[in-house]
Amino acid sequence: MILYSQNPSETIRIGKRIGSRLKAGDVVALMGELGVGKTQFIKGLAQGGGIRKSTYVSSPSFTIINEYQGKVPFYHIDLYRLREEKEAEGLGLEEYFLGEGITAVEWADRIPSLLPEEVLRIHLHYTGKNTRSIEIVGKGKRYEELVKKFGVRCPESGVRSKILNKF
Numbered sequence: 001m002i003l004y005s006q007n008p009s010e011t012i013r014i015g016k017r018i019g020s021r022l023k024a025g026d027v028v029a030l031m032g033e034l035g036v037g038k039t040q041f042i043k044g045l046a047q048g049g050g051i052r053k054s055t056y057v058s059s060p061s062f063t064i065i066n067e068y069q070g071k072v073p074f075y076h077i078d079l080y081r082l083r084e085e086k087e088a089e090g091l092g093l094e095e096y097f098l099g100e101g102i103t104a105v106e107w108a109d110r111i112p113s114l115l116p117e118e119v120l121r122i123h124l125h126y127t128g129k130n131t132r133s134i135e136i137v138g139k140g141k142r143y144e145e146l147v148k149k150f151g152v153r154c155p156e157s158g159v160r161s162k163i164l165n166k167f
């Protein structure tokens with residue numbers, strides 16, 4: 001499924017709508033170039049996942065992992081500073097992936113072999129200065145269903161978007 005965002009708040013809104021469908025144990029893998037909107041999207045995910053707007057700060061800048069407490073814990077992992085996948089091995093990422101929270105991973109493509117097989121993949125692309133395409137692919141039954149349901153509900157949900165493909 002590909003959605004189109006016209007501005008940052010729309011990206012947050014799409015994230016929020018997806019976040020509201022996530023539950024404990026879910027993992028979302030974010031990909032896309034620097035400045036494309038991964039952190040904006042995660043801001044929405046966290047809000048949708050029940051983290052209060054005022055609690056949520058931004059991307060983890062010095063730490064790699066930020067934890068937020070809500071009804072369900074929300075973990076924001078940013079691997080921007082990771083030079084090679086090996087460096088991630090000591091971080092205990094699998095504990096987050098298997099844990100009781102919702103986990104969002106920025107620069108997920110830096111840890112291809114450490115990511116869980118079943119995951120919600122979000123790939124953002126530039127389409128203009130303030131426009132982005134947001135490609136959403138569910139890997140594994142749970143996430144495939146989630147994307148399918150999201151796609152069906154999307155037109156009446158107020159997200160200005162076009163659904164090109166369903167995976």
Ligand SMILES: Nc1ncnc2c1ncn2[C@@H]1O[C@H](COP(=O)(O)OP(=O)(O)O)[C@@H](O)[C@H]1O
Pocket residue numbers: 005006007008009010011032033034035036037038039040041106129130131132
């Ligand atoms: N449609 C859009 N969606 C998301 N961000 C956008 C959009 N248009 C412009 N922007 C800007 O792009 C930047 C995205 O930053 P950020 O989310 O930190 O990117 P990343 O985490 O991918 O490096 C922000 O400054 C935001 O205001």
Ligand SMILES: [Mg+2]
Pocket residue numbers: 038039059078106
């Ligand atoms: Mg970021």
